Amino acid sequence: MNLSPEYLAVLANSTIRMTTPILLVTLAAALCTRVKLFNIALEGAMIAGAFFSIVANYYTGSIWLSVMAGAVSGMAVCGLVGFCVVHLKASAVVAGLAANTLMTATTTYLLSIIFNTKGVFTHPSLVSLPKITLPGVAGIPFIGTLFSGLTPLDYLAFILAGLLYVFLYKTVPGFRLRAVGINPEAARSLGTPVERWQLLTITFSGLLCGLGGCLLSMGTVTLFIQNITSGRGYIALAANTLGQSHPLGVLLSCGFFGFSQAVGNALQNTALKTQMTFSIPYAATIVALIAFHLYTQHKKKKAKEASLQ
Amino acid sequence: MLLHMHQISKSYGPVTANDQVSIELHQGDILAIVGENGAGKSTLMKILYGLEQPDNGTIYLNDRQVVFHRPSDAMAQGIGMVQQHFMLFGSMTVAENVVYRKETRKGLLMDHRRNQALVKELSQRYHLPVDPQAVVDDCPVGLQQRIEILKILYQDAHIIIFDEPSAVLTPLEVEDLLKTMEQLSRLGKSIILITHKLREVMAVAHRVVVMRDGRVISVSDTSETSLEKMSYEMVGRQIPTRHMTPPTVGTPLLEVTGLSLKGEPGTITLHDIHLQLRQGEIVGIAGVSGNGQSELIRCLTGLQAYDTGQVMLNGTDVTQASAGMIREAGLAHIPEDRYAWGSAPAATLAENALVGAEGRHPFSRSGILNLRQVNAHAAHLIQDYDVKAASLFQQMASLSGGNAQKLIVAREIARKTPVLIACEPTRGIDIGAMEYIHGQLIEKRDQGDGVLLVSSELSEIMDLCDRIYVMFEGRLNGEFIRGEVDEKTLGLYMLGGNRHAPQTALG
Amino acid sequence: MHHKQLLGNESLRHWLRRFAGALKQPTLAIFAGLVVGGIVIALSGFHPLTAIGNMLKGGFGSAYYLTTTLTRSTPIIFAGLAAALAWGSGYPSLGASGQMILGALICSQAAVRFTGPPLWVITLSLLCGMLGGMLYSLLAAWISDRFKLYLLIVTLMLNYIADYIASYTTTYLVKDPFGADASAIQTQRIESGILPRIFTGYTVHWGFVIALVTVIIILFIMKKTTFGYRARMGGLNPRFAEYGGINSQRMMYGVLLLSGALAGLGGACEVLGARFRYVDGMITSPGYAWSGIIASLMASNHPVGIFFSSIFLAGLTTGGGAIERSMGVPSEVTTIIQSVITLLITAHFVMAARKRHAAPAPYTPSEGGDLHESQP
Amino acid sequence: ASQSTPEAPAAETAAAPPATPAASEADFSHLKVALISDPIGTEQFILQAYHKVEEMAGIHGFQWTSMECGDTAQWEENGRAAANEGYDLVIGVGWQAAEPFSALADEFDHVHYAVIDAIAGNDKVTSIGFNETEGCYVLGVMIGTAFPDEALYGYVGSFQTQATYKYRYGFSEGVKSVNPDAEFMYNYTNSYSDTSLPYEYTTQQQAAGATFIFGGVAASANAGIYQAALDLAERGTPIYTTGLSVDQTTPDNPYIIGGALKNTGSCTEIIISQYLDGTLAGGAQILGLKEDAFGVVHVTTDTANYMNEEMMPPEAIDAAKAVAAKIIAGELEIIAPEESAN
Numbered sequence A: 001m002n003l004s005p006e007y008l009a010v011l012a013n014s015t016i017r018m019t020t021p022i023l024l025v026t027l028a029a030a031l032c033t034r035v036k037l038f039n040i041a042l043e044g045a046m047i048a049g050a051f052f053s054i055v056a057n058y059y060t061g062s063i064w065l066s067v068m069a070g071a072v073s074g075m076a077v078c079g080l081v082g083f084c085v086v087h088l089k090a091s092a093v094v095a096g097l098a099a100n101t102l103m104t105a106t107t108t109y110l111l112s113i114i115f116n117t118k119g120v121f122t123h124p125s126l127v128s129l130p131k132i133t134l135p136g137v138a139g140i141p142f143i144g145t146l147f148s149g150l151t152p153l154d155y156l157a158f159i160l161a162g163l164l165y166v167f168l169y170k171t172v173p174g175f176r177l178r179a180v181g182i183n184p185e186a187a188r189s190l191g192t193p194v195e196r197w198q199l200l201t202i203t204f205s206g207l208l209c210g211l212g213g214c215l216l217s218m219g220t221v222t223l224f225i226q227n228i229t230s231g232r233g234y235i236a237l238a239a240n241t242l243g244q245s246h247p248l249g250v251l252l253s254c255g256f257f258g259f260s261q262a263v264g265n266a267l268q269n270t271a272l273k274t275q276m277t278f279s280i281p282y283a284a285t286i287v288a289l290i291a292f293h294l295y296t297q298h299k300k301k302k303a304k305e306a307s308l309q
Numbered sequence B: 001m002l003l004h005m006h007q008i009s010k011s012y013g014p015v016t017a018n019d020q021v022s023i024e025l026h027q028g029d030i031l032a033i034v035g036e037n038g039a040g041k042s043t044l045m046k047i048l049y050g051l052e053q054p055d056n057g058t059i060y061l062n063d064r065q066v067v068f069h070r071p072s073d074a075m076a077q078g079i080g081m082v083q084q085h086f087m088l089f090g091s092m093t094v095a096e097n098v099v100y101r102k103e104t105r106k107g108l109l110m111d112h113r114r115n116q117a118l119v120k121e122l123s124q125r126y127h128l129p130v131d132p133q134a135v136v137d138d139c140p141v142g143l144q145q146r147i148e149i150l151k152i153l154y155q156d157a158h159i160i161i162f163d164e165p166s167a168v169l170t171p172l173e174v175e176d177l178l179k180t181m182e183q184l185s186r187l188g189k190s191i192i193l194i195t196h197k198l199r200e201v202m203a204v205a206h207r208v209v210v211m212r213d214g215r216v217i218s219v220s221d222t223s224e225t226s227l228e229k230m231s232y233e234m235v236g237r238q239i240p241t242r243h244m245t246p247p248t249v250g251t252p253l254l255e256v257t258g259l260s261l262k263g264e265p266g267t268i269t270l271h272d273i274h275l276q277l278r279q280g281e282i283v284g285i286a287g288v289s290g291n292g293q294s295e296l297i298r299c300l301t302g303l304q305a306y307d308t309g310q311v312m313l314n315g316t317d318v319t320q321a322s323a324g325m326i327r328e329a330g331l332a333h334i335p336e337d338r339y340a341w342g343s344a345p346a347a348t349l350a351e352n353a354l355v356g357a358e359g360r361h362p363f364s365r366s367g368i369l370n371l372r373q374v375n376a377h378a379a380h381l382i383q384d385y386d387v388k389a390a391s392l393f394q395q396m397a398s399l400s401g402g403n404a405q406k407l408i409v410a411r412e413i414a415r416k417t418p419v420l421i422a423c424e425p426t427r428g429i430d431i432g433a434m435e436y437i438h439g440q441l442i443e444k445r446d447q448g449d450g451v452l453l454v455s456s457e458l459s460e461i462m463d464l465c466d467r468i469y470v471m472f473e474g475r476l477n478g479e480f481i482r483g484e485v486d487e488k489t490l491g492l493y494m495l496g497g498n499r500h501a502p503q504t505a506l507g
Numbered sequence C: 001m002h003h004k005q006l007l008g009n010e011s012l013r014h015w016l017r018r019f020a021g022a023l024k025q026p027t028l029a030i031f032a033g034l035v036v037g038g039i040v041i042a043l044s045g046f047h048p049l050t051a052i053g054n055m056l057k058g059g060f061g062s063a064y065y066l067t068t069t070l071t072r073s074t075p076i077i078f079a080g081l082a083a084a085l086a087w088g089s090g091y092p093s094l095g096a097s098g099q100m101i102l103g104a105l106i107c108s109q110a111a112v113r114f115t116g117p118p119l120w121v122i123t124l125s126l127l128c129g130m131l132g133g134m135l136y137s138l139l140a141a142w143i144s145d146r147f148k149l150y151l152l153i154v155t156l157m158l159n160y161i162a163d164y165i166a167s168y169t170t171t172y173l174v175k176d177p178f179g180a181d182a183s184a185i186q187t188q189r190i191e192s193g194i195l196p197r198i199f200t201g202y203t204v205h206w207g208f209v210i211a212l213v214t215v216i217i218i219l220f221i222m223k224k225t226t227f228g229y230r231a232r233m234g235g236l237n238p239r240f241a242e243y244g245g246i247n248s249q250r251m252m253y254g255v256l257l258l259s260g261a262l263a264g265l266g267g268a269c270e271v272l273g274a275r276f277r278y279v280d281g282m283i284t285s286p287g288y289a290w291s292g293i294i295a296s297l298m299a300s301n302h303p304v305g306i307f308f309s310s311i312f313l314a315g316l317t318t319g320g321g322a323i324e325r326s327m328g329v330p331s332e333v334t335t336i337i338q339s340v341i342t343l344l345i346t347a348h349f350v351m352a353a354r355k356r357h358a359a360p361a362p363y364t365p366s367e368g369g370d371l372h373e374s375q376p
Numbered sequence D: 001a002s003q004s005t006p007e008a009p010a011a012e013t014a015a016a017p018p019a020t021p022a023a024s025e026a027d028f029s030h031l032k033v034a035l036i037s038d039p040i041g042t043e044q045f046i047l048q049a050y051h052k053v054e055e056m057a058g059i060h061g062f063q064w065t066s067m068e069c070g071d072t073a074q075w076e077e078n079g080r081a082a083a084n085e086g087y088d089l090v091i092g093v094g095w096q097a098a099e100p101f102s103a104l105a106d107e108f109d110h111v112h113y114a115v116i117d118a119i120a121g122n123d124k125v126t127s128i129g130f131n132e133t134e135g136c137y138v139l140g141v142m143i144g145t146a147f148p149d150e151a152l153y154g155y156v157g158s159f160q161t162q163a164t165y166k167y168r169y170g171f172s173e174g175v176k177s178v179n180p181d182a183e184f185m186y187n188y189t190n191s192y193s194d195t196s197l198p199y200e201y202t203t204q205q206q207a208a209g210a211t212f213i214f215g216g217v218a219a220s221a222n223a224g225i226y227q228a229a230l231d232l233a234e235r236g237t238p239i240y241t242t243g244l245s246v247d248q249t250t251p252d253n254p255y256i257i258g259g260a261l262k263n264t265g266s267c268t269e270i271i272i273s274q275y276l277d278g279t280l281a282g283g284a285q286i287l288g289l290k291e292d293a294f295g296v297v298h299v300t301t302d303t304a305n306y307m308n309e310e311m312m313p314p315e316a317i318d319a320a321k322a323v324a325a326k327i328i329a330g331e332l333e334i335i336a337p338e339e340s341a342n
């Protein structure tokens, strides 16, 4: 095995690709947290996105219509959960988890109804997301590899993190959205339709999940297979906590998760068994959360000491 | 006529909160609504503000019928409400709070500088000084209320509803508030004021409506009524005047030496607190709220750890002990916030009446509850304190605020502990019930127990306390014996004694 | 007079009314679930009423089907009780899955290693299973308490880790030494210390009886003990509980330890009564823990309700299997029905209608139960 | 519109008794056969068995059903329900069947239980396991001959267990028999359904220097490897790979140059026809190259969907065929050691 810079670039490149779906979903989680909603239906919205983008892909052959179908179906799932949670006051955890199993079952079921196949669907006529070649970058040795094989949605994930930051902290609608989350009663008392804001936000978060689903089903391999999300929606919850629901923090925490996943993969070729290496990202997430807590506590203590002098 | 609420009725299941209530308001009026707990005042205002829908009756604004489905409808018609529980975005700035929903913007972006300038301008116009850039969570309560008022003015309200605005304020802040109301009325704003403090009514209101059991009992000009008349109409009986015998003081029950608490930046720190409470006396802690009273009481009751100091309770060293241990050692505690600490709103009345005693005879034996005793005890409390409740098994949250308070007071006094810490025990309680609770506190003292009374209500402190400490900026700033001090001196000490010149709550 | 009237209120009529009120929500949700399921069934070309009828028959319709359902319901009941304790006390934990896994794994090892009379071995192994669940719950509780992390997130992560630990252990450390088939990832078969079946010829085993007894014990603990009272108050308003002298930290550990013990016991009963060994994925694949959470929600955390809702949910699954076998209805239909029920089980249809014009709720503990559910 | 399901290779096997004319004339309409498996479609080899039962039912006229197990507990529930609902022959495909069927065979004497792809402990059960190791050894020889100068060979598998180790071990021993200095890099996805992980592992293993990567995840999830092969070729760094369970070579993807075959179809046929004949005995057997139960594309089959003649030279196929012949003749035996020892 050779650990050339090129190999490391490939490793980093594939880590980016594996991280962007999680980043999109974690941004979704962060947005919902900002309006005081705990959205655990990310996984279900992602599955829906992955499935319906493939359906649209098969029937229209258009990649952009597929992405739209994925986004819309993600929105539909989160919108449904949002309606139950916001308007019918259902428990967010329960309704969200239910939506996840509902979508897993529904997509498998529709797979057999629409395509008459069980478990997995792929077809030569399916088109995949185009890969972007950055002009001038592709030739550079390390950098070129680092940015190779990324789709517009991969770039979009990073751009969205920045845009969401600007939206939340610099714009008027973002200000109002945060206000709803800080004190819904106060917002309501001034005539803000809090429920509508919450519903809109969670529905929009579904769009992000749907895009994440598109990345899974059309980013690298163009197919739908049941349970294609493999728990990424739940990872996003942890990444969101670690990133403090801040778009830029979320960017960091997803990067951290991707990094620990890469470390786990690299360790597979050692004496460690994969059952061990696969638990690394989860254990690392807990450790990071603990470290973050200890760090903030330490900072608080420092500030307290400073203020007393 | 500006506003006419005509024949408004509203019931909640079997409870009739409003029964054909009519009120009228003219421009520039200050209209006070008074009445005992559960009389239906808040309900009426909620209807006016679009928070509740009346079962019957009509609202006329400028002689035109209006229907408010939600607060924004009311606000669009120029009606604003300062609610008891402030409706502010704590982690945002004053300016952001005030301009919310009417922000100036540059394109999609917030124009922070312009917003701050607007708020500054508004605050100067109405003589309500604020710092637009301050974060609301860091502002004292009085200032937060001022922000609330500014917010409503910024929304162009011309009718402003205050529901018990002074319950959380210090005397000086109350003075400020009353001045503000008069000023607003001079500037053409109309005000509806709900309060249990009849002195405030006499001070600022032009007219007063008295309610009882959901009905209007009387409407009169303030110049034509009196404190006695109003309280008689409210409660339906004469409030007796109270006599306090001089205290027979015994051994110390609560001794605090050198208690200090270093808070986090931006919060109150306690400096070297020494205090003593003896058998047979009521000791008061007066002070502008937000000067460390809450922290001190949390330290004394085991709800917060402190850095240094020793606390002796009834001969036991309870330094840094847990709330449970301190309760066991003989302390009862009426907390200042009835919903945050004092009760579990979603639990039943019976469950709320049990807390702290669940581990004792006769309510339980070796961990197993005796539900018959538990329920009987709760029923007694409800009966003795005249809590208006339908069932032991209804939720605490369905009681009116005053009635919830009464149940908490009842629970704590009934523990018959040597020491009672009572924080704002009569906040939001009507004068009849207040009288009863005061009587109970005095009776407790006369039985030889000690009561530590924390109140921002100076008259309550002056009336009840044998000895008074004044708290300012985390220090006990003075100690006085009843009768040796007047309200003015106390007020001075509450603002930093002779060391500082008096200043407004803005600081 | 006032006194009497207050006390007399919890009459049979009052209780019945409350009971009926508590049933309204689950009934509506179940109805909605069956309607959606019926539509799905109809879409795939089957007669919905026949299919649902057959499904109920296949879940409860004969001694054979019913006992199969009861077997499946056993671990769900334990998981449901575990969830009810934790959620009802304000500690929403998703940890039952990991705790059941470790309970099952440890119990399977204990039962293989201990020798002695069967009853002795069974008791010891069950205790070991409980201990396993308890310790894992303790870990979650400690991390959550010491580092102020959301229990929900911690338990979610720990579930993955438990699954991998068990998988590793079963693959490498305690793999079945006698297995004819080397590819099966499972531990050694337990021969003597198994929970016997209640009726010969039917799979339902004594684990179900243990579950029933546990339901009664938990009911007693929740309703009639100071522990239950304190846990409930802590769940409704943690600051109120602390103010009342209830040591919230101790309650948290107590509640979560007990919850973990129940989950561990559930895993252990499944090993000793149904599988006779630990098989990789035996807990996660049927989703017992998840069904347990649904069961406890359907029953508003009431132990007796959990008993019945668990049986109902298990019956849907066995009935779903039956219509798949007899009519060819895809098994996903059952999952869809279950999910729709779950989606709506905590929704407030009635309140929503009334709520439209109503005031905001009088008080929601801003840092109470709601803190755990919605993040800051 | 459904996924292409290549026809299983014809089940002309040495072990299978020729279907007697008597068998096809007899009336089997009272007989009930059940096929129990994981959800069909998660694995191609289940689909093969499913189609075989369907096909034989058409020929012989028995009643049949398929029972999919959504979770591991359903294996016993379905096996038991089949007995209670009057099924005569119950065939389980998957290792999960071994344990419950062994117990059920004792309880229900009138039902014949059979297991494919696992060895049951109870001799009343007919069980057929596969000798994956020797088949993969042959595949390894083929690849070692076709890619003789590589320093590093890749392997992407699903779960790291003894079951998959038989593939990995057989393959690497086969390669080493040709190229003794070969080194191996392996990655596991821990899932049968994740396709992006195999994709990424493939690109990583390529970057680490592998030109051949064994596709061992699952017939469906191997798609990740196949797509990566296409993408890498476009970038000028092609890799080659092989399929699993069924013949996955296809003209659409010339980088799939062979594969291991798990012929559940022929096993199903053996079991059903022997049952109809009344000759089905219990007991376990492990079938491999000799019985054509576990085969290798281009080696045990003469036809393949596609043949990349450039990358798969005749000498590689010949070398593989020679080793296969030796194994069938019993001259060579490959047995995988315990995975844990590795």
Ligand SMILES: Nc1ncnc2c1ncn2[C@@H]1O[C@H](COP(=O)(O)OP(=O)(O)OP(=O)(O)O)[C@@H](O)[C@H]1O
Pocket (backbone or CB within 6 Å): B012, B015, B016, B017, B035, B036, B037, B038, B039, B040, B041, B042, B043, B044, B388, B398, B399, B400, B401, B402, B403, B428, B430
């Ligand atoms: N949403 C409700 N559901 C049931 N009862 C209610 C509700 N709101 C108010 N009530 C009842 O209506 C009556 C009037 O309550 P309201 O809050 O208007 O009284 P109030 O005059 O404001 O009392 P207080 O002085 O204690 O604030 C009380 O008996 C109260 O318990």
Ligand SMILES: Nc1ncnc2c1ncn2[C@@H]1O[C@H](COP(=O)(O)OP(=O)(O)OP(=O)(O)O)[C@@H](O)[C@H]1O
Pocket (backbone or CB within 6 Å): B042, B043, B084, B085, B164, B396, B397, B398, B399, B400, B401, B402, B428, C358, C359, C360, C361, C362
């Ligand atoms: N939706 C509701 N369900 C049950 N009770 C309610 C509801 N809404 C209001 N109440 C009760 O009616 C009473 C009137 O509400 P309001 O907001 O005026 O409080 P309050 O009586 O003034 O108490 P506080 O002084 O604490 O604010 C409250 O005590 C509240 O508990």
Ligand SMILES: [Mg+2]
Pocket (backbone or CB within 6 Å): B041, B042, B043, B401
């Ligand atoms: Mg009120």
Ligand SMILES: [Mg+2]
Pocket (backbone or CB within 6 Å): B164, B400, B401, B402, B428
């Ligand atoms: Mg009140």
